[in-house]
Amino acid sequence: MGHNLKLYVGTVVIFLAIDLTYLGLIMPKFYKAQLGALARLRGDALAPLWWAAFVVYLLIPAGILLFALPRVNPANPFFSALAWGFLYGVTLYGVYDFTNLSTLDKWPVALSFADTAWGGVLCSLVTAAAYRLDRWIG
Template sequence: MWDSIKTYVLILPVFLLIDLTWLGKIMVNFYKSELGALVRLEGDSLAPVLWAAIVVYLLIPLGIVLFALPRVDPQNVLVSSLSWGFVYGVILYGVYDMTNYSLLNNYPLRMAVVDIAWGGVLCAVVTSVAAMIDRLLK
């Protein structure tokens, strides 16, 4: 259990750094144009509700440690961690985006598809980092 807690704590900044770079630098204009009036802005920057963003950034890596990491095959760490992380990310982001698409007026399908793909890639990368950390701790 302590190894899982250590792994969780160590992947938090990895997840945060990668996702904030994606959201705040690489894709900021895409998200602003796709979401239009739905997006919270402060000047030209995204301005999320801080407490809600913190909850998201605590929960997603926790899910990686609890649901994706235990499925990683110790005989094939890289491929299985990328695969299970990708599956976890697509499920998680898919539920979020498809719920938004089904319930919100004008939620762009293009946005949903890009976000689901991003969730898969992000969680795949972070799960592979978590798997490496987990191996080092054991």
């Protein structure tokens, strides 16, 4: 397996591990409460369309590798990775959340801010991890 494919697969795994922990274990009640009638539920639990989530979980790490990772400054890689990842995540999640806020009647303001912040944190952590993984794969 080539370097770039290993880096991509590793980044997807890291992204999944962090995001699914956050969404599934730490914040499911918040998201369920904020989404209300908009939420796709099975019984009392959130039940996303997994094929659609799969597309998201492939695209966001690809964006990290294409748009954030190349900007990391090797002279200060940790801070630089966190900063570029955060900017990428806030941009990506912000466009999604605030477009929903502007176009959907019942989209919650609190969810827009919280999810945009989470996107920044998530992508900053994953960009820093991807930088380390890239160096480790060598």
